[in-house]
Amino acid sequence: MSGKTILVWFRNDLRIHDNEILLEATRKADKVLPVYCFDPFYFSTTAYGLQKTGGVRTRFLLESVADLRLNLRKLGGELVIVTGDPAELIPQLAQQYQVSEVYHHREVAVQETAISEAVETALWKIKLNLRHFIGHTLYHKEDLPFPIKDIPDSFTLFKKKIERDSNVRPCFETPGRIETPEIAEPGPLPSYAELGISPPFDDSRADFQYQGGETTALQQMHRYIQMLDHSPQPKNAKYHTDNPSRLSAWISLGCLSQRIIYHEAMKLTQGTNASGSTLIIELLWRDYFRFMFKKYGRQFFNAEGFKTEAPEAAVNQHCLFEQWTQGHTGVPYIDAAIHELNATGYINNFKRQAVAAFLVNNLKVEWLKGAAFFEEKLIDYSPASNWGNWAFIAGVANDTRDDRYFPGAKQAAKLETDSDFINTWLADSSSELIIA
Ligand SMILES: Cc1cc2nc3c(=O)[nH]c(=O)nc-3n(C[C@H](O)[C@H](O)[C@H](O)COP(=O)(O)OP(=O)(O)OC[C@H]3O[C@@H](n4cnc5c(N)ncnc54)[C@H](O)[C@@H]3O)c2cc1C
Numbered sequence: 001m002s003g004k005t006i007l008v009w010f011r012n013d014l015r016i017h018d019n020e021i022l023l024e025a026t027r028k029a030d031k032v033l034p035v036y037c038f039d040p041f042y043f044s045t046t047a048y049g050l051q052k053t054g055g056v057r058t059r060f061l062l063e064s065v066a067d068l069r070l071n072l073r074k075l076g077g078e079l080v081i082v083t084g085d086p087a088e089l090i091p092q093l094a095q096q097y098q099v100s101e102v103y104h105h106r107e108v109a110v111q112e113t114a115i116s117e118a119v120e121t122a123l124w125k126i127k128l129n130l131r132h133f134i135g136h137t138l139y140h141k142e143d144l145p146f147p148i149k150d151i152p153d154s155f156t157l158f159k160k161k162i163e164r165d166s167n168v169r170p171c172f173e174t175p176g177r178i179e180t181p182e183i184a185e186p187g188p189l190p191s192y193a194e195l196g197i198s199p200p201f202d203d204s205r206a207d208f209q210y211q212g213g214e215t216t217a218l219q220q221m222h223r224y225i226q227m228l229d230h231s232p233q234p235k236n237a238k239y240h241t242d243n244p245s246r247l248s249a250w251i252s253l254g255c256l257s258q259r260i261i262y263h264e265a266m267k268l269t270q271g272t273n274a275s276g277s278t279l280i281i282e283l284l285w286r287d288y289f290r291f292m293f294k295k296y297g298r299q300f301f302n303a304e305g306f307k308t309e310a311p312e313a314a315v316n317q318h319c320l321f322e323q324w325t326q327g328h329t330g331v332p333y334i335d336a337a338i339h340e341l342n343a344t345g346y347i348n349n350f351k352r353q354a355v356a357a358f359l360v361n362n363l364k365v366e367w368l369k370g371a372a373f374f375e376e377k378l379i380d381y382s383p384a385s386n387w388g389n390w391a392f393i394a395g396v397a398n399d400t401r402d403d404r405y406f407p408g409a410k411q412a413a414k415l416e417t418d419s420d421f422i423n424t425w426l427a428d429s430s431s432e433l434i435i436a
Helices: 020-028 055-074 086-096 110-125 155-165 214-229 238-242 248-252 258-269 274-301 317-325 332-344 349-362 367-377 383-393 409-414 422-426
Strands: 005-010 031-038 080-083 101-105 130-133
Touching: 005 020, 005 086, 020 031, 020 101, 020 130, 031 055, 031 086, 055 214, 055 248, 080 086, 086 110, 101 110, 110 130, 110 274, 155 274, 214 248, 214 258, 258 274, 274 383, 317 332, 317 349, 317 367, 332 349, 332 367, 332 422, 349 367, 349 383, 367 383
Parallel strands: 005 031, 005 101, 031 080, 101 130
Antiparallel strands: none
């Protein structure tokens, strides 16, 4: 083997567009070795007895990795797929292919950074460097108008300052060609059985069909932006609220860069399309939680969060939690939303707020349990967005003043629902109202 080879370790950046590590590797090395590692840790059971990754998201991930492989092949490259501990496998591959450096995008949540650290330590032992890139946010960390430690805790202030004093960088270009070393066995996608996950069941009531991968992500983005452009009420921001983009699952796995969405949406806002601006504000929420995780780290995973004590918990919270997870609370709106989540992996932001507020405020169940349930079920699970939003709803976050959040759980009983998933609830005669 001659020339320099760089190993590109794909994690939550499963795309070839706007991908700095891929582009930089093609510029700095003669050969690039793209690798995806299915880490059994992500398919294990959490402290709450729930799966870290449920069937719906597992399928979405498998599809996304398969699509990445196809896209890399179109550029003349190949994706090596392995299953096991990245701290063992990445150094092994690095030695096998005589790579001189490993690139990856820096993660922000505790478990994710612990994995990077383990890989970095193992690489050091063979005298190799793990180079960290920043690439998961809309605004680049280095372009923020404040250091991480001074990022405003208030979303409103964060948004105001960032919009005034910072700019979103342009997208990185897609490499024209990728030379990979000769690979004898690029490795198959693991089966559901190998990952220990039951394949998902397609529920006919789902109103949206997800398919993982950058190809469908870009299609959905263009379809959505076009829809906003042709929206009958271009000045009405509510259009977006009632018709969310559904882009979150692709964004979370990095099949879609936030920058590309931003630049496409900006084309609309320049034409004063309010829905385009709303979409950009939603993306800012994502950045906000990610930067908050960078600032505070582990604190978002503690029951008391930023307060002195955790919210009150009912003595029978275990049983109430079970009822909630099964959509058996007796409150039609809540139960229909949970059935929808269990069946499809997606519910919109309002429903997420409603079911979370109901669990915490009405049922008085520890919010960490609800967050862990979402971690298993959501097709778009992303640590900072999930635990950050849950901490807000539980009233233990660093900025509880924002009035965007679901105002009162008592309202849940008054919410009407015409969801198709209500049928599941009606068919279940054992459901009784468990709140006063
Ligand atoms: C309790 C709770 C848990 C959540 N867990 C997650 C999660 O694990 N992963 C996740 O991506 N989102 C999470 N959200 C945020 C939000 O509900 C989803 O991002 C959104 O519903 C996804 O649908 P969409 O792509 O159609 O969103 P759109 O409304 O079209 O918004 C566009 C994008 O902006 C981002 N966004 C919008 N709202 C938020 C928000 N409140 N916080 C962070 N980002 C936001 C998402 O990337 C989304 O794709 C959670 C919200 C709550 C209340």
